[in-house]
Amino acid sequence: MLxxxxxxxxxxxxxxxxxxxVIDSAAKVGDQAASILRAGGSVVxxxxxxxxxxxxxxxxxLSRVAIVLHNDFGDGRFEVQTGNKTQALIYQRSLxxxxxxxxx
Amino acid sequence: MIVKLDGNLDDDxxxxxxxxxxxxxxxxxxxxxxxxxxxxxxxxxxxxxxxVLAAAxxxxxxxxxxxxxxxxxxxxxxxxxCSFSGLRHLVRKEPTxxxxxxxxxxxxxxxxxxxxxxxxxxxIALLRRHTExxxxxxxxxxxxxQEVTQNIVDHADSPIGGVLSARYMSASREVxxxxxxxxxxxxxxxxxxxxxxxxxxxALQRVTQxxxxxxxxxxxxxxxxxxxxxxxxxxxxxxxxxxxxxxxALHGSAGSPVIQxxxxxxxxxxxxxxxxxxx
Numbered sequence: 001m002l003x004x005x006x007x008x009x010x011x012x013x014x015x016x017x018x019x020x021x022v023i024d025s026a027a028k029v030g031d032q033a034a035s036i037l038r039a040g041g042s043v044v045x046x047x048x049x050x051x052x053x054x055x056x057x058x059x060x061x062l063s064r065v066a067i068v069l070h071n072d073f074g075d076g077r078f079e080v081q082t083g084n085k086t087q088a089l090i091y092q093r094s095l096x097x098x099x100x101x102x103x104x
Numbered sequence: 105m106i107v108k109l110d111g112n113l114d115d116d117x118x119x120x121x122x123x124x125x126x127x128x129x130x131x132x133x134x135x136x137x138x139x140x141x142x143x144x145x146x147x148x149x150x151x152x153x154x155x156v157l158a159a160a161x162x163x164x165x166x167x168x169x170x171x172x173x174x175x176x177x178x179x180x181x182x183x184x185x186c187s188f189s190g191l192r193h194l195v196r197k198e199p200t201x202x203x204x205x206x207x208x209x210x211x212x213x214x215x216x217x218x219x220x221x222x223x224x225x226x227x228i229a230l231l232r233r234h235t236e237x238x239x240x241x242x243x244x245x246x247x248x249x250q251e252v253t254q255n256i257v258d259h260a261d262s263p264i265g266g267v268l269s270a271r272y273m274s275a276s277r278e279v280x281x282x283x284x285x286x287x288x289x290x291x292x293x294x295x296x297x298x299x300x301x302x303x304x305x306x307a308l309q310r311v312t313q314x315x316x317x318x319x320x321x322x323x324x325x326x327x328x329x330x331x332x333x334x335x336x337x338x339x340x341x342x343x344x345x346x347x348x349x350x351x352x353a354l355h356g357s358a359g360s361p362v363i364q365x366x367x368x369x370x371x372x373x374x375x376x377x378x379x380x381x382x383x
Binding site for chain 1: 220251315324335
C-alpha cells in the first residue's frame, strides 16, 4: 500500500446492483474515483467484497481514472485493493491494457 | 430434414468437434426450412452439448424452422438430466424440477441478453450444495462466466443472446460450463477493427494471445478470452472455443491452446470450460 493516510476508500460492492450490467456499476465506481482524483485527492478502490470481477469491470474503472491521471498510474494517487489471486490477475492485466491503449 | 446424434455428447473438444460436424446441416439451414434432431439414442449429454442444442432449438424457433428435438428417455439418469437441465422444458414445455432439488447436479438452462452480476449465482449455489468451495475457486468460476457473458453482450450481435448450461460432476469433482451464442463469430467481430482477420483460426490466435479487440464498446481491451484461458489453465481445467470454422482447445495446465479447423461452419461462438471445484 503506497497511498497517503487520507486516501478515500471506495468499496466497489456499494455500487453493485446484482441484476444490472457489470459495466454500469463499474462506471459509477470509475466516475466516483475520477471525481475525487480531479479534486486533488487520493483514492483506493476496494474490490475485496466483490464476487466475479471481469476485465470489463476494471477496464471501465481504469479508463475513467486514466483520463484524470493522464494515463500516469505511477503518481501514487490511485490504487486498487484486491481480495484474491484471481482478482489481482484480472486487475493487473486490465491495468497493463489500459496503460497500453490509453483511456477510451 | 432429419439429423441423428448418438453416442456420448461428452464435455471435451473431440466429441464437441464431432457434434458440430454432425449438426452442420442444421446450423446451415435456411429460414423456413424445417428440421428434426434425434438425440434419443445418445448415452450421455453434458452441459457443453446442452448449450449447443438449446441454442440451435431457440434459433430454429426464431427462424420459423419448426424445430423438433427428440431427447433420450433412457437410461434414467440421462432422462433425469434432460429434465433438470431444462432441455425437456425447452422442447416439450414439461416443468423443470426445482433448482435446489437434492438429486440435481445441474442448473436449468439460462438464456440471457445482459452481463449482470448474478449470472453465476445459480452455478455457485449448485456447487455449494454439493461441495466445499473455497473463495479463490468461487472467484475463478464467477470471473470465467463473466468474461464469456460480457463478450457475448459486447461483440456477438446474437439474435438470441446467449445460452448457458452448467453441471457439477461429483465423480470428477469439477464444474462444466457451456455458453453459446448464435452471433457473428469472433472473426467477423474482430475484422471490424482488424480487417486482416481473414478467418476464424487467425481470430482465435489473436483473442487467445490477447490485445486484439473489436472495440465494440469503450470497456473492450481485448483481454477477456486470454484471461479466461489463463484462469482455466492455472486451475488445471479444460477449455474449448468453437467459432465459425475453427476451434481452440486447452487441456490442463500445460501448453498453449491448440487451434484447428472445424471442417464446417458453426454460426456463432461456443465457449466451454471445466474447472475443478477442489482447491
